[in-house]
Amino acid sequence: MLLCIDTGNTNTVFSIWNGERFLAHWRIATDHRRTADEYFVWLSTLIEGQKFVLDIDACIISSTAPRVVFNLRVLCSRYFDTRPLVVGKPDCLLPVSPRVDPGTVVGPDRLVNTVGAFDRHGPDLIVVDFGTATTFDVVDADGAYIGGVIAPGVNLSLEALHMGAASLPHVDVTMPAKVIGTNTVACIQSGIFWGYIGLVDGVVRQIRAERDRPMQVIATGGLAPLFDQGFDLFDAIEDDLTMHGLRLIHDYNKEMGNG
Ligand SMILES: Nc1ncnc2c1ncn2[C@@H]1O[C@H](COP(=O)(O)OP(=O)(O)OP(=O)(O)O)[C@@H](O)[C@H]1O
Ligand SMILES: CC(C)(CO)[C@@H](O)C(=O)NCCC(=O)O
Ligand SMILES: [K+]
Incomplete structure (x- = not known):
């Protein structure tokens, strides 16, 4: 299962996928103080109402708030034993590169x-x-x-x-x-x-x-x-x-x- 995390400046959305099949999504207010443990407790509680077992083996993160990424990385490594892809980081490939002014960090x-x-x-x-x-x-x-x-x-x-x-x-x-x-x-x-x-x-x-x-x-x-x-x-x-x-x-x- 894939965990996708979209952190905006106001809200963060988590979604779970089984291959191309969408399973569930949940929204939480963005707060850089939230710890990996807090995210996990929240996710675990929400998953109880679902018909599937949370079995994450891959994660990808997009975050417009750089400070949030640290705790999301900890969440992925500690609880799902995966190293997340983080969009915008050099080790996350994009199908085509953006064409913008040199030095521009696109959201x-x-x-x-x-x-x-x-x-x-x-x-x-x-x-x-x-x-x-x-x-x-x-x-x-x-x-x-x-x-x-x-x-x-x-x-x-x-x-x-x-x-x-x-x-x-x-x-x-x-x-x-x-x-x-x-x-x-x-x-x-x-x-x-x-x-x-x-x-x-x-x-x-x-x-x-x-x-x-x-x-x-x-x-x-x-x-x-x-x-x-x-x-x-x-x-x-x-x-x-x-x-x-x-x-x-x-x-x-x-x-x-x-x-
Ligand atoms: N009629 C409405 N009036 C006010 N807010 C609304 C209305 N309809 C939807 N929303 C809000 O839109 C938000 C969903 O927007 P979206 O996820 O696109 O962006 P965001 O979470 O506000 O911003 P970001 O992604 O930058 O954090 C929800 O917080 C929802 O409460
Ligand atoms: C413009 C926002 C805040 C929209 O979420 C985000 O994409 C961002 O912080 N962008 C960085 C600057 C840019 O996209 O050129
Ligand atoms: K958004």
């Missing part, structure tokens, strides 16, 4: 997204991920990550408004009935919702113009469905894109005799 989640999306949709893609940040990852004809766009995430923007403006409450993102809000909450919801619709639409348009070719837009992340309500922004929405990419990268390394 591993973005690299993984491009691998997952290229496998399912082929060349010339824009992958939009609504996580802590809203990212756009551009996939070239050969599947390479060739750059993109990083914007503040939806929940981060809402939090920033609340933190920075004494009279603005914390608001949950939702699609407002009207653009013109007639109360504070509705005004904020409108600003965020229509602001992000405009942001995604505008960025996608500019990327397409710069690339001067047809490109499909693939959306992932918890908030993707919210922004897909009748606006035709996306060609596909995939909630498991990062996990799919992680499994493919693991399989690729195995095929190449690595790890």
Whole structure:
């Protein structure tokens, strides 16, 4: 069984695979103080409700928070007796290398997204991920990550408004009935919702113009469905894109005799 771990700045998702078969996934808040023992107790408790026995013999990690990796490595070695592949480290091979400025450390989640999306949709893609940040990852004809766009995430923007403006409450993102809000909450919801619709639409348009070719837009992340309500922004929405990419990268390394 393969354990895939996707650590974002806000949440960490664990998923279990038996070959190509997905078995289960669980989500925990990202906290670099969490120890290997804590992860294991948590995993063991959750596995009790499942129909399979946890028998991990391989692990792969993508982490946008470097400090978390240490304890995840300890988890893999102590409890599963495996050395994990860590995306972005030199000993983790990618099917195609990213083409970016020398010295750039691309977020591993973005690299993984491009691998997952290229496998399912082929060349010339824009992958939009609504996580802590809203990212756009551009996939070239050969599947390479060739750059993109990083914007503040939806929940981060809402939090920033609340933190920075004494009279603005914390608001949950939702699609407002009207653009013109007639109360504070509705005004904020409108600003965020229509602001992000405009942001995604505008960025996608500019990327397409710069690339001067047809490109499909693939959306992932918890908030993707919210922004897909009748606006035709996306060609596909995939909630498991990062996990799919992680499994493919693991399989690729195995095929190449690595790890
Ligand atoms: N309508 C909604 N309003 C607010 N949050 C939502 C809504 N729908 C889903 N979410 C949140 O989206 C999150 C799932 O998003 P995702 O895993 O893509 O990114 P993240 O965990 O927020 O960020 P990161 O991956 O950077 O840590 C969950 O925490 C979920 O609570
Ligand atoms: C942009 C985020 C925060 C999105 O999770 C992550 O991919 C990251 O920390 N990236 C590093 C910089 C880069 O991707 O160019
Ligand atoms: K994510």
